[in-house]
Amino acid sequence: MAQKNIQVEGMTCGHCVETVTQAVNSLDGINQVSVDLDKKQVSVDFDESQTDIDTVSSKIVEVGFEVVSK
Numbered sequence: 204m205a206q207k208n209i210q211v212e213g214m215t216c217g218h219c220v221e222t223v224t225q226a227v228n229s230l231d232g233i234n235q236v237s238v239d240l241d242k243k244q245v246s247v248d249f250d251e252s253q254t255d256i257d258t259v260s261s262k263i264v265e266v267g268f269e270v271v272s273k
């Protein structure tokens with residue numbers, strides 16, 4: 204398992220948090236997702252043999268947010 208933090212712009216409310224959480228959770232190999240709205244940070248715990256940080260970041264972009272750093 205790997206744990207990474209992704210900086211995401213564009214999340215403004217609980218609905219955004221829910222959208223990002225569900226999108227990332229829909230990927231294979233995700234163990235846990237948590238979003239800190241104040242820090243604009245998405246923490247992802249994932250299995251490196253099944254997914255990677257680029258896949259997770261792409262998914263966040265796909266649902267309408269901007270990945271600032273990963």
Ligand SMILES: [Cu+2]
Nearest residue numbers: 215216218219
């Ligand atoms: Cu929102």
